Amino acid sequence: MFLVHERKMADLSALKAIVGPKGWSEDSDTLSPLLVEPRGLYKGATPLVLRPETTEQVAAIVAECRESGIPLVPQGGNTGLCGGATPNAGGDQVLLSLGRMSKIRAIDPLDYTITVEAGCILQQIQQAAADVDRLFPLSLGAEGSCQIGGNLSTNAGGINTLRFGNARDLVLGLEVVLPNGQIWNGLRLLRKDNTGYDLKHLFIGAEGSLGIITAATLKLFPRPREEVTALAAVRDVPGVIELLSRMRAATGDQVSAFELMERFGIDLAIKHVSGVRDPLSDVYEHYALMRVSAGRENSGLREIVEESLAAAMEEGLVLDAAIAESEQQAKDFWRIREGIVEGQIPEGGSIKHDISVPVTRVAEFIAKADEAVAKAIPGCRPCAFGHAGDGNIHYNVTQPVDMDKQKYLAKWKDLNAVVHGIVRSLGGSISAEHGIGQLKRDELAAVKSPVEMDLMRQIKNILDPDHLMNPGKVV
Amino acid sequence: MFLVHERKMADLSALKAIVGPKGWSEDSDTLSPLLVEPRGLYKGATPLVLRPETTEQVAAIVAECRESGIPLVPQGGNTGLCGGATPNAGGDQVLLSLGRMSKIRAIDPLDYTITVEAGCILQQIQQAAADVDRLFPLSLGAEGSCQIGGNLSTNAGGINTLRFGNARDLVLGLEVVLPNGQIWNGLRLLRKDNTGYDLKHLFIGAEGSLGIITAATLKLFPRPREEVTALAAVRDVPGVIELLSRMRAATGDQVSAFELMERFGIDLAIKHVSGVRDPLSDVYEHYALMRVSAGRENSGLREIVEESLAAAMEEGLVLDAAIAESEQQAKDFWRIREGIVEGQIPEGGSIKHDISVPVTRVAEFIAKADEAVAKAIPGCRPCAFGHAGDGNIHYNVTQPVDMDKQKYLAKWKDLNAVVHGIVRSLGGSISAEHGIGQLKRDELAAVKSPVEMDLMRQIKNILDPDHLMNPGKVV
Numbered sequence: 001m002f003l004v005h006e007r008k009m010a011d012l013s014a015l016k017a018i019v020g021p022k023g024w025s026e027d028s029d030t031l032s033p034l035l036v037e038p039r040g041l042y043k044g045a046t047p048l049v050l051r052p053e054t055t056e057q058v059a060a061i062v063a064e065c066r067e068s069g070i071p072l073v074p075q076g077g078n079t080g081l082c083g084g085a086t087p088n089a090g091g092d093q094v095l096l097s098l099g100r101m102s103k104i105r106a107i108d109p110l111d112y113t114i115t116v117e118a119g120c121i122l123q124q125i126q127q128a129a130a131d132v133d134r135l136f137p138l139s140l141g142a143e144g145s146c147q148i149g150g151n152l153s154t155n156a157g158g159i160n161t162l163r164f165g166n167a168r169d170l171v172l173g174l175e176v177v178l179p180n181g182q183i184w185n186g187l188r189l190l191r192k193d194n195t196g197y198d199l200k201h202l203f204i205g206a207e208g209s210l211g212i213i214t215a216a217t218l219k220l221f222p223r224p225r226e227e228v229t230a231l232a233a234v235r236d237v238p239g240v241i242e243l244l245s246r247m248r249a250a251t252g253d254q255v256s257a258f259e260l261m262e263r264f265g266i267d268l269a270i271k272h273v274s275g276v277r278d279p280l281s282d283v284y285e286h287y288a289l290m291r292v293s294a295g296r297e298n299s300g301l302r303e304i305v306e307e308s309l310a311a312a313m314e315e316g317l318v319l320d321a322a323i324a325e326s327e328q329q330a331k332d333f334w335r336i337r338e339g340i341v342e343g344q345i346p347e348g349g350s351i352k353h354d355i356s357v358p359v360t361r362v363a364e365f366i367a368k369a370d371e372a373v374a375k376a377i378p379g380c381r382p383c384a385f386g387h388a389g390d391g392n393i394h395y396n397v398t399q400p401v402d403m404d405k406q407k408y409l410a411k412w413k414d415l416n417a418v419v420h421g422i423v424r425s426l427g428g429s430i431s432a433e434h435g436i437g438q439l440k441r442d443e444l445a446a447v448k449s450p451v452e453m454d455l456m457r458q459i460k461n462i463l464d465p466d467h468l469m470n471p472g473k474v475v
Numbered sequence: 476m477f478l479v480h481e482r483k484m485a486d487l488s489a490l491k492a493i494v495g496p497k498g499w500s501e502d503s504d505t506l507s508p509l510l511v512e513p514r515g516l517y518k519g520a521t522p523l524v525l526r527p528e529t530t531e532q533v534a535a536i537v538a539e540c541r542e543s544g545i546p547l548v549p550q551g552g553n554t555g556l557c558g559g560a561t562p563n564a565g566g567d568q569v570l571l572s573l574g575r576m577s578k579i580r581a582i583d584p585l586d587y588t589i590t591v592e593a594g595c596i597l598q599q600i601q602q603a604a605a606d607v608d609r610l611f612p613l614s615l616g617a618e619g620s621c622q623i624g625g626n627l628s629t630n631a632g633g634i635n636t637l638r639f640g641n642a643r644d645l646v647l648g649l650e651v652v653l654p655n656g657q658i659w660n661g662l663r664l665l666r667k668d669n670t671g672y673d674l675k676h677l678f679i680g681a682e683g684s685l686g687i688i689t690a691a692t693l694k695l696f697p698r699p700r701e702e703v704t705a706l707a708a709v710r711d712v713p714g715v716i717e718l719l720s721r722m723r724a725a726t727g728d729q730v731s732a733f734e735l736m737e738r739f740g741i742d743l744a745i746k747h748v749s750g751v752r753d754p755l756s757d758v759y760e761h762y763a764l765m766r767v768s769a770g771r772e773n774s775g776l777r778e779i780v781e782e783s784l785a786a787a788m789e790e791g792l793v794l795d796a797a798i799a800e801s802e803q804q805a806k807d808f809w810r811i812r813e814g815i816v817e818g819q820i821p822e823g824g825s826i827k828h829d830i831s832v833p834v835t836r837v838a839e840f841i842a843k844a845d846e847a848v849a850k851a852i853p854g855c856r857p858c859a860f861g862h863a864g865d866g867n868i869h870y871n872v873t874q875p876v877d878m879d880k881q882k883y884l885a886k887w888k889d890l891n892a893v894v895h896g897i898v899r900s901l902g903g904s905i906s907a908e909h910g911i912g913q914l915k916r917d918e919l920a921a922v923k924s925p926v927e928m929d930l931m932r933q934i935k936n937i938l939d940p941d942h943l944m945n946p947g948k949v950v
Contacts, residue, residue: 194630
């Protein structure tokens with residue numbers, strides 16, 4: 001035992017030497033916030049966090065870890081919700097924090113591209129793009145602290161997916177440190193490149209289990225000049241999807257966000273979040289919150305939104321609607337949407353699901369899930385909201401009013417099984433945008449076909465035969 | 476030898492039995508058009524073409540081939556330009572034609588999705604989408620005969636890439652027969668799905684070397700209601716790229732196509748293609764042909780295009796311009812672009828390059844390449860044109876006027892080496908949209924890093940250890 005321990009200390013010293021005195025920490029105050037994931041579902045342990053500054057240091061670390069058999073857990077802003085960036089509790093996994101690799105290596109507005117290091121905070125990239133009059137469209141709640149390396153490793157979604165796709169769709173090229181310590185420089189600026197297999201998509205969404213993304217070349221877009229935000233009370237959930245389809249067609253696919261909200265969630269936001277008011281004069285059950293973006297001023301999109309909503313009201317599809325008259329009013333509408341998440345917290349435990357189904361089956365999913373969870377835990381209060389435009393619903397089930405919180409949360413897996421069963425029956429996904437991490441790893445094999453699991457395992461085994469890259473995550 | 480031959484005959488009988496009497500042919504008249512690629516660069520041989528009708532038949536064929544060690548070459552519309560669908564000349568590779576699998580399995584305008592079999596002709600899919608008031612945006616010269624399976628296997632580009640991406644960007648899900656004969660059903664209708672590695676991107680663009688794509692679920696879009704086609708004579712090639720960047724911003728990213736044309740190509744089109752006229756009253760060296768699409772009528776885009784071009788003229792960036800006044804005039808403009816390809820044929824041999832560079836380096840590429848090819852073959856006549864908006868230039872070098880055609884074409888590889896050397900120095904790709912096939916296979920190792928080649932070979936070896944799937948192509 002003593003020998004093993006000494007060996008290990010020597011290995012850790014070698015790792016420290018790679019990054020130099022500023023590039024590591026063993027201090028428990030420094031380490032502890034890095035070892036808990038945001039919801040507190042997982043708590044890990046580690047002897048050491050490494051904070052490399054260059055791709056070459058990352059490569060040397062990975063090579064050294066392979067040599068000494070040390071498992072490595074990469075971490076960005078630690079905002080993921082599936083425990084993908086949390087080491088295990090055993091304390092034998094070294095944490096690799098990418099936060100010091102935060103350079104914007106290049107930006108070219110004429111070329112509509114930006115090349116960034118993994119540790120760049122998402123907001124920093126959005127801002128750099130805006131500074132040269134361009135748009136980087138990835139946008140999500142944690143954008144002030146999440147890092148692009150993590151966004152790409154989890155193929156983040158967010159509110160602009162409908163128009164601009166997921167994180168993977170924004171990538172032109174990647175730089176990756178492979179599990180054998182080699183650097184793959186795939187940082188291409190090319191819009192078209194058909195020379196062999198597309199390797200970048202293998203690393204995007206792999207949650208660090210196939211290698212460490214150290215940099216990326218990303219697509220930029222023209223900055224929108226006009227945005228129209230509208231909120232509509234809609235007849236029912238199928239009506240929300242019908243409205244989405246119409247708005248896409250009427251605006252020429254300029255709908256950049258389309259969110260579903262339901263009464264219960266809005267009530268919670270009004271009750272618990274300061275500044276949130278009921279948005280329309282009457283109270284309705286189902287709402288669509290949409291943003292339409294035009295690339296130019298006086299685009300005429302506002303009139304189109306008005307006309308489309310008016311036509312839908314005449315038909316009874318839309319019951320009432322408001323178009324934001326100012327930027328402040330638009331912010332107020334979005335504040336309701338964000339308030340739904342915040343408003344759930346004071347109501348006790350919440351069992352969460354990040355699911356997607358085909359867009360046209362959103363209504364069926366919510367109806368079936370509402371019925372099933374009511375049967376499973378009488379009195380529980382389902383709150384469905386989110387990116388209806390992508391078929392991606394955050395289905396969070398708040399505990400019954402009088403139930404003990406811990407007793408309720410102990411039913412997490414049971415309730416997941418109920419909801420995910422419905423998702424599967426509708427051809428959906430049990431992780432639309434948050435990934436697998438630790439949280440859903442065991443469930444993955446149940447929802448994927450054996451053929452697909454085999455393929456994934458084969459790829460994992462060939463790239464990372466010693467299973468040292470973020471072990472225990474994804475596969 | 477006799478025994479080997481008998482064994483082989485028995486194996487072929489087993490393959491024929493899988494598809495039934497209508498599903499195969501040994502007839503040389505049937506086979507011969509399938510064994511030549513369109514440019515005549517490659518001529519293959521085969522004992523048998525199989526024409527399966529179902530995915531299960533494809534799976535049985537692949538399993539049987541693996542069992543008997545028979546190499547398999549998949550083929551769609553046989554319109555590829557790199558010999559990727561042509562068997563070798565040895566006659567021991569069986570041809571697998573997907574053309575009978577041409578069912579549209581599902582189409583849902585509300586969901587903006589269509590599910591098609593590999594043998595569907597691209598135009599058939601475009602039409603099916605239009606019939607339900609939707610757009611399937613993939614569009615390229617061969618659309619009347621190419622098949623979607625081939626489009627996906629080569630990750631086809633075409634003229635709408637700028638706005639809608641390459642073929643891979645249009646795919647939500649795939650059905651693939653793996654090299655071991657298993658069927659991977661990845662036909663998802665989901666816009667967001669982060670459950671493990673994204674396998675579909677491995678098969679897209681793999682040219683059948685990792686498995687056979689048998690069906691796909693594709694994204695549809697709102698159908699454009701208004702299209703503005705404009706042609707501008709531009710100061711120089713950097714000016715073309717500058718104009719592109721401005722038009723993207725001014726229209727709010729509604730530029731769906733942006734093509735570069737040069738004088739020499741236009742002259743050839745005028746000389747050899749009936750109905751092509753010089754588009755402007757004066758003669759210029761460089762032109763941009765653009766199409767801007769709006770999702771609605773009276774979009775105001777025409778005015779924006781007018782204003783932008785007028786402003787660019789005042790600055791001297793644009794020298795003259797015309798906006799199509801009718802659909803016929805728009806067609807006439809596009810006829811020039813298409814005529815460039817046709818117009819080269821009567822001028823003798825043409826050595827072709829399908830390259831891409833970062834958009835902002837297009838001008839540098841053309842200048843350097845023009846200089847280098849003039850040095851390599853004095854009197855040769857370079858014709859650069861194509862998808863400038865994607866940095867994708869078709870750089871076809873027409874032979875000197877008095878040179879013997881065969882003598883000229885014998886220099887194909889030498890000239891490729893010159894041009895591709897420049898492409899590499901600019902961080903470009905030697906195959907932007909046509910793929911690798913046989914034509915560029917040997918060159919691939921020279922342009923890719925050893926790290927990347929290793930990754931590709933590892934993936935090939937694990938999925939297709941016997942190298943029976945389209946052998947001799949890609950890797």
